[in-house]
Amino acid sequence: xxxxxxxxxxVLPLLFASCKQETKETAAAPTTTIPLDGYFTSTAPANPxxxxxxxxxSKPGDTVTVSGLVMGRETPFVDGRAAFVLGDPTKITSCDxxxxxxxxxTPWDACCDTPEAKKENTATIQIVxxxxxxxxxxxxxxxxxxxxxxxxxxxxxxxxxxxxxxxxNATAMHVGE
Numbered sequence: 675x676x677x678x679x680x681x682x683x684x685v686l687p688l689l690f691a692s693c694k695q696e697t698k699e700t701a702a703a704p705t706t707t708i709p710l711d712g713y714f715t716s717t718a719p720a721n722p723x724x725x726x727x728x729x730x731x732s733k734p735g736d737t738v739t740v741s742g743l744v745m746g747r748e749t750p751f752v753d754g755r756a757a758f759v760l761g762d763p764t765k766i767t768s769c770d771x772x773x774x775x776x777x778x779x780t781p782w783d784a785c786c787d788t789p790e791a792k793k794e795n796t797a798t799i800q801i802v803x804x805x806x807x808x809x810x811x812x813x814x815x816x817x818x819x820x821x822x823x824x825x826x827x828x829x830x831x832x833x834x835x836x837x838x839x840x841x842x843n844a845t846a847m848h849v850g851e
Contacts, residue, residue, distance in 0.1 A: 708801075710756060710809070710811070713845070718848040718850065723739060724741075725761070725795055726762055728840065729840045730837060734835050737828065738830075738831060741826040742760040742797070742824075742825060743761055743763045743768065743822050743824055744820065744822060744825060745783070745796075745821065747792075748783040754810060755811070756810075756811060756813040757798060758799055758800075758819075759798060765791065765794070767786065769785060772786055780821075793839075796840075797842055799842050799844050800841065800844065823850070829842040829846075
């Protein structure tokens, strides 16, 4: 009986501690949503650079301006998040621009290009909230943004960005024709 009581006295505080810790972590995970309209501009930011150049010349914290098309993946938008993949159409080609490939269901995936070419010529674009987390709402459809939309944007290279994986936190974005 004493050993059971002793075992319970050792185990119960651990159980309560783990419950408290779980509650604390759950409370710390905010549900970030913000109005996305303020990120879109009626005119394109000036002097955009190609993605492949920004990838090799920028570092986290730099302000950059790039342009491209929403392309490079079969699903370029992240479900439930303000994030998407932007591709450099001078280096990778959507299937609708390939002769005889106009029947492709997902021309934005650039499936005729190599995985290496897509990796080197795409960037992840995201909108982050004040907590530096990607906003938890879809950006697809905002101001007409969809697969193969032309986008020019200014933003800051994210601290997690590397030369192999360019991540830009957009601050101003223009969706063209």
